Amino acid sequence: MRFGLFTSMGGQTWERVLDFWQHSERTGWDIACVTDHFMPNSPTKEGDMPEGWSMLAALAASVPRMRVGTIVLGNTYRHPAVVAKMAAQVDIISNGRLLLGIGAGWQENEHDAYGIPFYTMGERLRRLDEACAVMRSLWSEDRSDFDGQYYQLRDAPLQPKPIQKPYPELMIGGGGEKVTLRIVARHADHWNVWGGPNVLAHKGAILNQHCEALGRDPTSLHRSANMALKFADSAAEVDELAATIASRMGKHAANAADTCLAGSAQQMIDKLEALLAAGVTTLFIPTLFRPFEELRDDLDRFIEEVAPAFKDRLP
Numbered sequence: 001m002r003f004g005l006f007t008s009m010g011g012q013t014w015e016r017v018l019d020f021w022q023h024s025e026r027t028g029w030d031i032a033c034v035t036d037h038f039m040p041n042s043p044t045k046e047g048d049m050p051e052g053w054s055m056l057a058a059l060a061a062s063v064p065r066m067r068v069g070t071i072v073l074g075n076t077y078r079h080p081a082v083v084a085k086m087a088a089q090v091d092i093i094s095n096g097r098l099l100l101g102i103g104a105g106w107q108e109n110e111h112d113a114y115g116i117p118f119y120t121m122g123e124r125l126r127r128l129d130e131a132c133a134v135m136r137s138l139w140s141e142d143r144s145d146f147d148g149q150y151y152q153l154r155d156a157p158l159q160p161k162p163i164q165k166p167y168p169e170l171m172i173g174g175g176g177e178k179v180t181l182r183i184v185a186r187h188a189d190h191w192n193v194w195g196g197p198n199v200l201a202h203k204g205a206i207l208n209q210h211c212e213a214l215g216r217d218p219t220s221l222h223r224s225a226n227m228a229l230k231f232a233d234s235a236a237e238v239d240e241l242a243a244t245i246a247s248r249m250g251k252h253a254a255n256a257a258d259t260c261l262a263g264s265a266q267q268m269i270d271k272l273e274a275l276l277a278a279g280v281t282t283l284f285i286p287t288l289f290r291p292f293e294e295l296r297d298d299l300d301r302f303i304e305e306v307a308p309a310f311k312d313r314l315p
Contacts, residue, residue, distance in 0.1 A: 001276060001310040003303070004031030006226055006286035009050045010040055010070060017055060018062055020296070025063045028303050031282065032063070038114065041107050043117035055088055060094035063290035071192065071284060072173035076105035076116055080151060081158075084138040088162040096163035097143060101171040101192060104128045116233035118129030124133075124180045128149065131203075132170065132187035139167030165196070171224070175199070179208045185210035190222040192284070194249065196258035200225050202239050204279050224282035225275060227261040228289045231298050238262040244289050261285070265305040272310060 005024055007017060021032050034052040039045050052070060060068045068090070073083065084101070091098040105111070111118040119127070130148040137144040138158040146153040162168050171190035174180040184191045185207060186244040193203060200223065208218040230241045238260055246256040261268055261283075275283065285302070287295055 001272070001280070001313055002030040002282040003066075003307050003310075004224070004284045005029055005299070006031060006245075006284040006288075007032060007034055008286065008288035009035050009037065009052055009055065010288065011047055012050055012292075013048070014050060014055065014058070016292070017050070018059065020292070021059055021063050021066070023296075024299070025066050027300060027306070029066060029299075031067040031284075032059070032225075033069040033099065033101065033284065034059070035071055036073045036077065037107060037110060038077075039110055041109065043109075045109070045113060049150055053090075057090050057093055060090050060097070067097045067099050067169075068094050069169075069171070070101045072101035072103040072171065074105035074107070075102055075128045075131050075212055076111065076118065079136060080134040081153065081156065083131070084135040087135070087168055088139065088158060088160065091162035091164055091168045092160060098162070098164065098168040099171055099190070100168045101173055101190075102128070102131070103173040122179075123150075125176070125183065128172070129183045129186070129255065131184065132172070136167055136170070136187065169222075171222075175203050177203060181207045182210045182214075184221070185214050185216055188221060190224065190282075192224045192226065193280075194226045194259055195255060196225060196227055196261070196271060197278050198258045199255060200275060200280055201278040219279075222281045223279050224284055226284045226286055227259055227275075227282050229285045229295070229298055229302060230260070230262040230290065231264070231301060232262045233264075241289065249287065265301075268302070268306045269309050272306070276310065276313065 034056050036052045039049050040047040087100045108118055127150045130151050134146050134151050139162055144156045169189045171192050172184045172188040175193040205310040207276045210220040228245055232238050241262050242256040242260050245259050
């Protein structure tokens, strides 16, 4: 099992994120990802929000071992040919360590503020489906032609190519069972979703069905979960973290509890055993629910006390 960091850009500075990633690399984390937003998701729109792609390019050159990536890009923000070009360059900068995570886009107030069309949910998903096909073609073909409803390519080159072959690891984020997971089964190397063992087991079974309908081996997909971390001495502390997740992410109570990786080291190990049994190959810990410095202490403890039980183990 791989262990990764889901680094929110909200309220951060270049110096703090660089220090955090370099420390994480030294202490043994496998992957670190940036978020993709231009402003806080709040009515006031106040607060610093460093731009994720430019941060990622600089970070990729500053941490020589960890995989680096995006969790996840909003497809609505950029034409997929532009994303493919940017991703190829970051893959080169990182010497083949890019994890390219992308989703349909969700932060409506951000679209409104910058005049970016938000579309309907259905159109955002159809655009994501086409975008994945566009990127895969540009990364792997000498010249690409694509005649989609939303995107078109005409004898389009992409040079230089990414280092990873046939292309960078493509991760799609989202849990929609009828459409999103079908897009994952069609295009992705890696599926990412918020939740713990219950969510991943339930949605993973549906993803397996989509893979089988398309003639794909379900075990060819990496699967990752985003879970909030907290070493806690009491059930009340765990409940408090679940309430924070529910209020910040809009998750109902059952899913919020499932998304908590909280308690003692042994309780975390037990929950991760269930996550591993659900087919999960990567765990991401988000930084957005607790103060940065407070969480950092728990991350260090996690990598020392919990992670060793799962190193080199896959479903």
